[in-house]
Amino acid sequence: xxxxxxxxxxxxxxxxxxxxxxxxxxxxxxxxxxxxxxxxxxxxxxxxxxxxxxxxxxxxxxxxxxxxxxxxxxxxxxxxxxxxxxxxxxxxxxxxxxxxxxxxxxxxxxxxxxxxxxxxxxxxxxxxxxxxxxxxxxxxxxxxxxxxxxxxxxxxxxxxxxxxxxxxxxxxxxxxxxxxxxxxxxxxxxxxxxxxxxxxxxxxxxxxxxxxxxxxxxxxxxxxxxxxxxxxxxxxxxxxxxxxxxxxxxxxxxxxxxxxxxxxxxxxxxxxxxxxxxxxxxxxxxxxxxxxxxxxxxxxxxxxxxx
Numbered sequence: 536x537x538x539x540x541x542x543x544x545x546x547x548x549x550x551x552x553x554x555x556x557x558x559x560x561x562x563x564x565x566x567x568x569x570x571x572x573x574x575x576x577x578x579x580x581x582x583x584x585x586x587x588x589x590x591x592x593x594x595x596x597x598x599x600x601x602x603x604x605x606x607x608x609x610x611x612x613x614x615x616x617x618x619x620x621x622x623x624x625x626x627x628x629x630x631x632x633x634x635x636x637x638x639x640x641x642x643x644x645x646x647x648x649x650x651x652x653x654x655x656x657x658x659x660x661x662x663x664x665x666x667x668x669x670x671x672x673x674x675x676x677x678x679x680x681x682x683x684x685x686x687x688x689x690x691x692x693x694x695x696x697x698x699x700x701x702x703x704x705x706x707x708x709x710x711x712x713x714x715x716x717x718x719x720x721x722x723x724x725x726x727x728x729x730x731x732x733x734x735x736x737x738x739x740x741x742x743x744x745x746x747x748x749x750x751x752x753x754x755x756x757x758x759x760x761x762x763x764x765x766x767x768x769x770x771x772x773x774x775x776x777x778x779x780x781x782x783x784x785x786x787x788x789x790x791x792x793x794x795x796x797x798x799x800x801x802x803x804x805x806x807x808x809x810x811x812x813x814x815x816x817x818x819x820x821x822x823x824x825x826x827x828x829x830x831x832x833x834x835x836x837x838x839x840x841x842x
Contacts, residue, residue: 536835538810542627542769543641544821545607545634546814547795548736551599555817556585556606558840559613566609569647573605576651581605596665596737600633600658601651607637607816608647610838614815621837627776627809629769629800631821632700632740633657635790641815642764644783649759656755660748661791665738667747669713670695672736673720677705677729686726687711690718699741700795703827705729710739745791753788774799776807801828813837 559566560582570582584593585602592598607630615622630638633654640650675683680698687696687709696711696719709719720731738744761784767776770786774796777783801812801824811833814821822834 536621536811536813536833538833539624540626540808541624541811541813542629542804542809543611543622543625543638543813543815544628545630545637545641546603546816546818546820547630547632547634548596548599548603548740549734550816550818550820551593551603552817553588553590553593554586555602555839556582556609559606559609559838563613563616565612565616569609569612570605572648573601573651576648577601577655594735596662597655597658600661601655603633603816604637604640604651604654606838607634608640608650610815611637611641614837621813621835625766625813627767627769627804627807629771629804631797632771632790632795634816635768635771635787637816638768639761639764639783639787642766642768644761644764644768644780645759653755653759657748657752657791660751661740661745662737664745664748668738668744670711670739670742670744671713671716672699672708672710672734672738672740673716674706674708674730674732674734675723675728676732678707678723678727680707682726683707683709683723683728686722687719690722691715692718695739695742695744697742698794699739700797701799702795702797703824704798706824706827708734710742710744712739712744741790741792741794743792748791749788752791756784756788769800769804771795771797771800774803776803797824798828801825805829805832811835
């Protein structure tokens with residue numbers, strides 16, 4: 536990727552898949568060492584879970600979040616070791632929801648062990664909040680935000696239901712009670728949406744239904760030593776760059792109940808001079824959103840293979 540100023544991006548929940556991180560571990564002892572450290576911190580064999588599943592366990596929030604974080608950091612560390620020139624022009628970072636913790640760690644705001652403990656507690660708190668009520672998320676493909684918001688308002692009937700992940704033009708994830716999501720599917724299809732796709736997440740992330748997780752997460756954040764970052768981290772909450780430890784701590788505590796402003800974050804990066812993007816971790820989800828935001832952007836990836 537021949538650009539002078541780039542950003543590195545880290546995926547969030549939903550990107551997990553059986554086999555993720557396996558190529559990294561096969562190609563670098565650094566990745567194996569990181570997974571061994573993660574195994575000791577978490578108290579279970581994360582490497583085996585990522586390699587062999589079962590998928591139902593890997594998809595569970597309390598397991599998928601530490602897994603995605605570890606794979607993302609392993610990708611970044613292997614890349615730094617094997618192809619440091621690809622990171623030489625990285626001037627900013629961001630991550631989608633859970634991926635923002637990977638971004639903060641990459642940027643020097645958190646040590647790996649502290650960040651992993653924090654992610655584990657985040658996943659557990661969000662899983663508990665999700666278990667307390669029947670809720671979920673779904674991607675709505677092919678609708679504008681204003682139109683989708685209007686349909687949500689029409690069918691929610693007192694339930695929680697709102698656009699929660701503003702990913703890119705024509706791809707918005709909605710969160711809410713399952714009863715409201717059931718009403719939403721036929722309504723958006725009638726209103727012109729191309730697809731309604733239920734997501735493999737435990738609950739209505741980035742809504743008020745995650746409020747029970749905020750206290751536990753805020754307590755965990757208060758205990759963790761967070762440093763000012765070496766490069767800006769663009770926040771999901773306000774789509775703005777931050778390097779202050781205090782600001783990052785506050786934003787991370789608010790993140791679980793606030794919509795993810797992903798498209799706005801990418802557009803702000805471009806306005807700020809970012810010329811290309813590297814997706815580190817597993818899958819191609821973020822590169823897919825980038826092509827919908829600005830098709831001509833140079834993009835690259837590293838994690839599932841040396842792409």
